[in-house]
Every structure is written in C-alpha cells, then in structure tokens.
Amino acid sequence: MLDTLITDMRTLHAVADLRQRVRGWKRNGLTVGLVPTMGALHDGHLSLVRTALRATDRVIVSIFVNPTQFDNPADLETYPRVMEEDTRLLAEAGAHVLYAPTVAEMYPAGFATTISVRGVSEGLCGGHRPGHFDGVATVVCKLFLQSQADAAFFGEKDFQQVHVVRRMAADLDIPIRVEACPTRREADGLAMSSRNRRLTGPGDRDRARALPQALAEAARAIAGGQPAGPVLAATREHLLAAGFSDVEYLELRREADLAPMAGFNGQPARLLAAAWLAGVRLIDNVPVPAAGA
Incomplete structure (x- = not known):
C-alpha cells in the first residue's frame, strides 16, 4: 500500500470532479475508502479516517448535511456546520479528498427516487423518526455510486444505521465492503457525537x-x-x-x-x-x- 499521508487534500463539490479523481486512482491500481459524515467532526470521525487510511490507498471523506434524513426541520436547522474547522482536521488527518456536495448537486431538480430498506430499519430509531432511514439509505447509496469506493467506514454508535447500509448495499449489488468500527468515547464514557x-x-x-x-x-x-x-x-x-x-x-x-x-x-x-x-x-x-x- 502506498504512503497515504499527504498535505494537498483537495475539496471537491461536484460528482463529475469526484469521479474523475477516482478514475485516475483506479487506473493506477489504488484502492479507495469512503468515510461518509455530516461534518462537525470529532475524534470518532477521525478514527474512521485513520482506519480507512490503513485499509485503503486513497480516502474520501464526505461532508453533507442530508436534509432527507431529518424528520424535524428544527433539528436540520440547528445541526452544527463548521466546514473550515472540519477541513483543517481532515487535512491534518491525511485524507485525500473532502467531498462536500451542495444539496442541489446531491438532489438536482426533478429528483424522485427514494430507497427504503425493510426489516432492519423498523423499530428503534426507525420507529421514532419516520422516513429517517429512507433518507440515509438513499444518500449513502448515492455516495457509494458517486465515489465508486472499495470500502466504506461507519461507526458502531449508529448500530442500526450500519445494518441498514449493509442490507441496502447487498440488496442492490453494490460492490463495496461496509466496515463497522468501534464506538469512540469521551473520557467520561459518553459516546462521541x-x-x-x-x-x-x-x-x-x-x-x-x-x-x-x-x-x-x-x-x-x-x-x-x-x-x-x-x-x-x-x-x-x-x-x-x-x-x-x-x-x-x-x-x-x-x-x-x-x-x-x-x-x-x-x-x-x-x-x-x-x-x-x-x-x-x-x-x-x-x-x-x-x-x-
């Protein structure tokens, strides 16, 4: 595996630019890891980046506050957004690409498709947040297809989400390995979030x-x-x-x-x-x- 710790992390906002970068990597025989996030990064996220860097040659971290997975508009409005700080943290961690699409890029005019995963999405968070996992499955599917990553890395804190994502990828024959990583905790035991x-x-x-x-x-x-x-x-x-x-x-x-x-x-x-x-x-x-x- 090549040395992945570099300092010229690129920030990309368009699907076409991301795919062009990934095509170049894959032409050179490099493997690609993806860490999907909604930003406001903490060491739990960064531990996923470090795991991805050990497991793959090139690492993409996405930051996208996905409106379709919020059942409460107020929660969407107050979700923390600190892109400048996040960009610095990812560059220091050694990520190769920060992919930060706009809502219009992710859901262009006329977008009309939703992915729903039965079974593992029912009850727990799915029972209390109607439509939440439909939004998660849809946006993660798009990120998988946009990035063409070989592996994706998620934290076990969102344990039901990991099950939903794995089921979606298996059912849709998306050739990606979904890795679940242990929950990172604060010194007092609180799960990082x-x-x-x-x-x-x-x-x-x-x-x-x-x-x-x-x-x-x-x-x-x-x-x-x-x-x-x-x-x-x-x-x-x-x-x-x-x-x-x-x-x-x-x-x-x-x-x-x-x-x-x-x-x-x-x-x-x-x-x-x-x-x-x-x-x-x-x-x-x-x-x-x-x-x-």
Whole structure:
C-alpha cells in the first residue's frame, strides 16, 4: 500500500470532479475508502479516517448535511456546520479528498427516487423518526455510486444505521465492503457525537454520562442471568431520575439482524437506547458480554 499521508487534500463539490479523481486512482491500481459524515467532526470521525487510511490507498471523506434524513426541520436547522474547522482536521488527518456536495448537486431538480430498506430499519430509531432511514439509505447509496469506493467506514454508535447500509448495499449489488468500527468515547464514557456540542447547560455533560454507565450496568446484569424485562425497566427509571426527560427506546436486540430478544440466550446481543437530555437526543449501544467474558 502506498504512503497515504499527504498535505494537498483537495475539496471537491461536484460528482463529475469526484469521479474523475477516482478514475485516475483506479487506473493506477489504488484502492479507495469512503468515510461518509455530516461534518462537525470529532475524534470518532477521525478514527474512521485513520482506519480507512490503513485499509485503503486513497480516502474520501464526505461532508453533507442530508436534509432527507431529518424528520424535524428544527433539528436540520440547528445541526452544527463548521466546514473550515472540519477541513483543517481532515487535512491534518491525511485524507485525500473532502467531498462536500451542495444539496442541489446531491438532489438536482426533478429528483424522485427514494430507497427504503425493510426489516432492519423498523423499530428503534426507525420507529421514532419516520422516513429517517429512507433518507440515509438513499444518500449513502448515492455516495457509494458517486465515489465508486472499495470500502466504506461507519461507526458502531449508529448500530442500526450500519445494518441498514449493509442490507441496502447487498440488496442492490453494490460492490463495496461496509466496515463497522468501534464506538469512540469521551473520557467520561459518553459516546462521541456531533450533538454533544449542544449539551451546554450547567451539569448537562455530567448527567449525560449516566447513559453509557446505565447501559453497561444493564448489559452486565443481563449477561449474568437477570431477566431482561425488569433490568430494562429499572434502567429506564434510573435514566429519568438522572435527569433525562424521555427514554425513547431501550431494547435488547440480536446483534446479527437486530431481531428483538425477550431475554439473553448466549447469542451475540446489543442493548440499544435513545434518550433526550436538555433538548438533545442521544443514542448509544453496548454489547451484552457472553458468559465468562
């Protein structure tokens, strides 16, 4: 694999320019990695870039705040946009291309196609954000086709999203490898997220860390043989008492296909949660460790 750490990162805004650059790489036998993001980058994103740089010869990072995956217009409006800072971080990380299309480039006049993935998109975030995963599947499909990447890298924090993207790529025969990378966490355990920037009230960050702590404790209890139902009910009450205003969902799901699980049976499983704190929606998930792990 060639040395990928270079300083002349290019920022491209048009599909045609991106494809031209990728064609040149592929003529030279280079492999291409893609890291799709919506910007407001943190070390979780940058860890994906570092993984992509180790796995492929050339790395594209996309920044596109995708309007079709927001069910709440206010959430779209307030989503952080810090392109100058993001550009600096990506150049320092060694990315080769920053792909930042406009809305008009991604969804030109007359655009009329939506991709819907059944099964893994149902329930959890999909149950509380109508149309969200249709928007995700559609834009990620376009990014895959626009970039012609050999591999794409996603964080496990958005665990349901990883399943949706993998199912979409497999069903549509898109020749790309979808890699899921471990969730990066702050020192206090909170999963890194662009939305954490909005936890600005007194004590918000202290209260937020109750989410990963409660999930970890619940996972250990369930793995230890305690019935899942009572453990999850107690965990929900604990989060509300810790200052969360609402727990959208807190569920035990099979890791392989996100099928609901009434109890832990030794198969790889995940606890997944979404909860509101100070007007910010936080999501997280943890594996349920196998017996003896």
